[in-house]
Amino acid sequence: MDLIWHDIKMKSSNTPKPYKVMTNSDYSNGYAGWTAFDGVNTNGSICWSANANAGWIKFDFGENNQQKVGGVEISARLGTLGGAPKDFTIEISNDDNNWMTVRSLTEEVNWFSAESRRYMLAFNYLTRYIRITVTANNGRVRLDIGEIRFAYFPHIEKTLIFHNGRYKKWIPATKSIYHSIVPAMTSATTPSGLVEQSSIYGTAYEGYRAFDKKLTVHANGSWHTGARTPQWISYDTGTPRKVDRVTITARIDSLVSTQGVKDFVVQAFKNGAYIDLAEFTTTPWSAGETRVFDFENNNYYSKYRLYIKSTFGTTAFAITEIDFLESELQEPAYWRIYAAEEILTSQEFIEAGMGSLSPLLDHRTIELDAIPMSKISKKLWNESSVYKRQIPINTNLE
Numbered sequence: 001m002d003l004i005w006h007d008i009k010m011k012s013s014n015t016p017k018p019y020k021v022m023t024n025s026d027y028s029n030g031y032a033g034w035t036a037f038d039g040v041n042t043n044g045s046i047c048w049s050a051n052a053n054a055g056w057i058k059f060d061f062g063e064n065n066q067q068k069v070g071g072v073e074i075s076a077r078l079g080t081l082g083g084a085p086k087d088f089t090i091e092i093s094n095d096d097n098n099w100m101t102v103r104s105l106t107e108e109v110n111w112f113s114a115e116s117r118r119y120m121l122a123f124n125y126l127t128r129y130i131r132i133t134v135t136a137n138n139g140r141v142r143l144d145i146g147e148i149r150f151a152y153f154p155h156i157e158k159t160l161i162f163h164n165g166r167y168k169k170w171i172p173a174t175k176s177i178y179h180s181i182v183p184a185m186t187s188a189t190t191p192s193g194l195v196e197q198s199s200i201y202g203t204a205y206e207g208y209r210a211f212d213k214k215l216t217v218h219a220n221g222s223w224h225t226g227a228r229t230p231q232w233i234s235y236d237t238g239t240p241r242k243v244d245r246v247t248i249t250a251r252i253d254s255l256v257s258t259q260g261v262k263d264f265v266v267q268a269f270k271n272g273a274y275i276d277l278a279e280f281t282t283t284p285w286s287a288g289e290t291r292v293f294d295f296e297n298n299n300y301y302s303k304y305r306l307y308i309k310s311t312f313g314t315t316a317f318a319i320t321e322i323d324f325l326e327s328e329l330q331e332p333a334y335w336r337i338y339a340a341e342e343i344l345t346s347q348e349f350i351e352a353g354m355g356s357l358s359p360l361l362d363h364r365t366i367e368l369d370a371i372p373m374s375k376i377s378k379k380l381w382n383e384s385s386v387y388k389r390q391i392p393i394n395t396n397l398e
Helices: 033-037 207-211 346-352 378-383 393-397
Strands: 020-023 055-060 067-075 085-093 100-105 116-127 129-137 147-152 161-163 166-171 174-180 194-197 231-241 245-250 261-270 273-281 290-294 301-311 318-331 334-339
Touching (some): 020 033, 033 055, 033 147, 055 147, 085 116, 100 116, 194 207, 207 231, 207 318, 231 318, 245 261
Antiparallel strands (some): 020 055, 055 129, 067 116, 067 147, 085 100, 085 129, 161 166, 166 334, 174 318, 194 231, 231 301, 245 290, 245 318, 261 273, 261 301
């Protein structure tokens, strides 16, 4: 996982402000603790070297300047390996008195010259002070650290559902192949179905020409309206289909700059009227450009329509090709279940978690026909079953 590193480049033990560096001992002024935070580890003579083989080094982010820390990087001194820390703890505090250990390390051996090792914490801690306390190094008379850096995890929203001792993750259905529901039309009714439109420029510009599967024709082989927007074009399959993709190919010449579709709605015919399935707003088109528009549709309809609200101009317009398509599921939606012991760290949670709860929360509202009061029996009224019902949540989720 990518980390975000605090940009710390110390020039002394207390500059730049508000940062401060403290140690329990320095071998000399030339090996002061702040040199472990100068952002450079290319000189073995510029590092923190304690006056013993153990000790601590502390960093202060400053008063009222708590920072997130989710990882620590420690680099060995260039050219001197025996002084690298072996056994140590990483601690945090907000008052410099009460300390909490957030990571304990032992047997950190076999360092390379100037090697950097990262030590991740369970999660981001908000802290003012952070201290590394070394109880043993790798055998040298003095403790040496070339460089220290602090980092934090970027904000990531992940979610798992914990139920009956197990974590659950909703995996949406995977769509693989899209099939056109429209054959290559040679007239408004052949080979099958029915194409209708709001207007045409003339007899050579009928709506069916937008469904003839010819992508390289001039405007005279396209559907060309007889007036400016709003306009519509529809296709009736005769049998219910579940369309969830529309493609549009713009006219192939320079007039596309003013005749490209800008705002449109995908509609379906239900119970004697059109209902909206999805609405789109586009950007200017290139000549002959084809664009794909996907949307959610869980219902089957026989008749679909594009209702074009506006173009990038103010005149009649042409569309080279339109297609209505339905998807084929490669894998249905399902619940991925993890045992509790599989998710023990924040990193495992982030890797397994859902990026959004929207697959669960984005339910469509289904309107039911109203029940006239005269048809509600006295028995139902007394039992209140029309107005109250207990629904298990797992029924809704699954």
